[in-house]
Amino acid sequence: MTWLPVHPVRATARAVAVAGCVALVAVLGACSGSKTPAVPYVAPQGVSEKEIVFGTHQPLTGPAAAGYSKIAAATKAYFDYVNAKGGVHGRKIIYRIEDDGYNPANTQTVVRKLVEQDKVFAILNGLGTPTHSAVLSYLKDAEIPDLFVSSGSPAWNQPGKYPGTFAFQPDYTTEAKVVGHYLKTASAFAGQKICSFAQDDDYGASYLTGLETGLGTPVTARATYVTSNPNVAPQVDKLRDAGCDVVVLATIPSFTARFISTAAKLGWRPQYVAAYPAGEYGTVAATLGDEKDLLEGMVGAGFLPAVANVSDPWIKLFTRINQDFNGGVAFDGHVLYGMAVGYLVVQVLQKAGREITVDKLIATLEKGGFRGPGLVPFSYSATSHAGYAGVRLSKVTGGVQDYFGPAYVTDAGSAPVTEYTEATATPPDSGIPSA
């Protein structure tokens, strides 16, 4: 703008007027308080005045449905309980559950539907390593939070590559390190031959890696299976031939049952050690039917209170919610898992506040400090999106699966296995975490 030549007096007056205006505005601005003009809150996709929507993909049908199909219903039951008491920050939690039949090709479709059509705020507790791996980069591109993946693959802990993805349960390597450490140090297993029977994918492979790290030596013999072929007799035969004393099972429940049952038919009964996804007592016993006594003495791993421990306050709380909001289905480890996930979600939502955004959600999670039913702490931080940091070991005695010894924590890397002795938190009276 070119200044037109003006009369000097009028120019001076104008300058004074302008300076006065500027001063006035500055004073007014200062007087309006220390707040800068607030950025209006823009609710992200899936968040509205009254609702916040989550979505999940689960194997409701297919070979992995046994047991796992109960998890999402349990989470939804917990959300229904919270909604009945007013929801979180005035919003009801909606949970859309889609079936992918444990087939990654279907996961592609249903997750896209959840994100693009149902417009969820976040994907929660997607189940399965092969299934969820297929949608990792899609969710990152779509900038949709990917919370508490229901699998122990270490792939969910890559904050640099997938900033919105968070694990929940202890990853297979972490858990297996604890198991390996136990087998190495427990006197009962000194000098015995440790072998593995694992699913032929990342689950089995990463479990074996952790196991051998914890043991300090490779296993004596290993066998694998695929879910499409139920005949495991050749593998059982191979391990028995190798003289295995202990068989570590990195399997899904139906194949845990398969192996144990087939071995018994061949007149062989080694010591069984089952990974967390493999050894949920209720599910495996139901599959074995009359043969469930074969599970006697099986060692397992877990990170939530024992289902059998009916006096535990968390079990009491969740059993009650299960009765009232989940149709009273049989309360087992999967129902407990589902509710623990729901509890953590509500904790995070409470802490993140009413004006929640994707970034705020991630930042809240990375601050960590969430205490709930877990026997070990979470590992969430700016540099780690790993979930529970360890496990406690259990044993089946008289048809009851209960813990023994202390809990242990470690990581998927080179950290040592150490005992964790802090007491578990107690649930709030209302059963709903506060902000």
Next chain:
Amino acid sequence: MNRILAGTPTIVRRAGWAAVLVLAGVATTFVLPAGRIFPFSQFVVYLGAAAGLTVLMGLSGQLSLGHAAFMAVGGYTMAFTQNALYERGFTVAPPAGGSGRFASAAPPVAALWTLPVSLLAGVVAAVLAGALVGLAAARLRGPYLAGVTLTIGIAVPSVTATFAVLGGEQGFAVQVPRRPSWLAADIATEAQWRAWLALVATAIMLAVLANLSRGPLGRDLRAVRDDEVAAALAGIPVARTRVLAFVVSAASAGLAGGLYVYLTGTVLPGYFSFTTSLFLLLAAVLGGLGSLAGAAWGALFVVAVPIATAELVGALHAGPALAQRLAGNLPLALLGLALIVVTLTARRRPRSPGWRAVRSLGRRGQDGRTPSGSLHPSAEDDRKVGAAP
């Protein structure tokens, strides 16, 4: 209009139709809601594979119950090629985007030209596989051909799930190119862009198929299908023609496989399972064997019915236990019912050569006919002949 069309050479006319179809498809992606674009792209991909299959089964009369195996060959080859090109450094900066926490994770993406290269590699591999299978199948007829193709359809996904180098059951991620930076985010989404590329590639393949089936090769195929001896006497190389049919249909399946990998950015054995083969078979047959346009209807049906039935289930508002039971199973049952009803009530098409060829599956007795004119024994026939009640 007809006079105008009659004057133009066939190849130009075909190219024109292909262009029209692509434009219609692009327009459709703007009309559809966001959640339907991926299923639309799936439909386009299935259409390409089903078109090849309908040529194989309708024109050359050869069965292929495991056609998804060729999609697997094409898809995996495309995936390896794409990743190899990415590793070699043929990349560009990623499109601008990523807000807040997600902005930090933006590595370079593959250059756009790597896509046609990898798709072509997939087609070439599928062509080789098609030649191999065609050669093995040359001596087989009817149910024996069915058995071999069925077993191939099951074995190939098994192979991909077995060997760790192929990624095992969970496959691996593929570094596919993204939407180019000149295509602003508010004009078109990534999903739309991918749908467009799939449309273009499929349209080209369909034009090639149309050309082949109406040209000398198509004539040879029909001749061999209808009467091998006569065709041989007329100088047509029977075995080579039959193998070529497999090659052509494998090429289109291989392209479809590569496109599916592009659409999802991953490759998995589960994409090319026996169920996929079954769906391709259904799409090809429902549209009418030998008909390229029919393949479109069949593919649409196969993609739309599961979605529609799933939404029907959602609208029923059942309790948790019942909903779980209905969830995967009701769509299954309804799809099966739809198949039965559609097949049984399909208008009887005039006795086209295509059907006669497929009938070779079922030579009956001596002349194969019953008094009522059909080949199926019925009580009516028994009464007509005066059999004892």
Next chain:
Amino acid sequence: MQRFGYLTVDGLASGAVYATFALSLVLIWRAGRIVNFAQGAIAVASAYLAWSVTAHTHSYWLGFVAALAGGALLGVVVERGVMRFVPADRPMDAVIVAVGVMLVVQGVLGMLYGADHRPVPAPLPTGVWRVGGVATVSPYQLFVVGAVAVLVAALALLFTRTRLGLRLRAAAFAPEVARLLGVRVARMTTVAWALASAAGALAAMLVLPSGLGLTPTAMDGVFITAFTAAVIGGLDSAVGAVVGGLAVGVVVNYVTGYAGNPNLANLAVLALLVIVLLVRPGGLFSGVAVRRA
């Protein structure tokens, strides 16, 4: 060597199941030139029926009989109710309709019973007898082989020694002539379906105790392997079906056992199929000369 012996015996036992199922496919093929893709679903529905009957009556054998009877009945229903309406000059339609039936049956079973794998008890001990420390065979495996042998013998007797069998064969081989001679061809087709479905139900009852448990898709793998076995043996040949089934069972077991990788089983079946068909394009026992290119 002990491993070889065990794998052979185990393979023969599972092969016997494939043989039974392959026989049921051959029966329907001979009767109507249809490959019955719904056979696995019919078989598993029979097994579910047995499960329900056993759950109510606490008797395995009552359930077993119910399975055979129910299977036969279901086969008749499918044939009379659905397959009959497929025009015979469109065998492709028969394949699709059969697939549709399979999906409907599996879907309905899933809705009625849910997706949980139900354990199926075996009627006899499945522990393997050991002779001098060497694993030989289990009572259950003997039962399986015995049951199949009885079935094969019964069918052979039926077809070669009885009037019904004669009528069945006539209806399948030369329907025109048979009709002129007073054979009700349509009814014979239905009988063939009933027999075949009962055989399929038997196969399901025999194989399920050793599998993952009862689910709507439990027989899919058996169908595919048995179909391959039937094709290897030649679809027109009942003897071929039995030999094919046993061979496939044994070969698959060797491959899985020695290679240690269960996925290779499918590849082995494919290889076997291709080799046999390259040498004899009509299957091992095909009587009719098959046209060569």
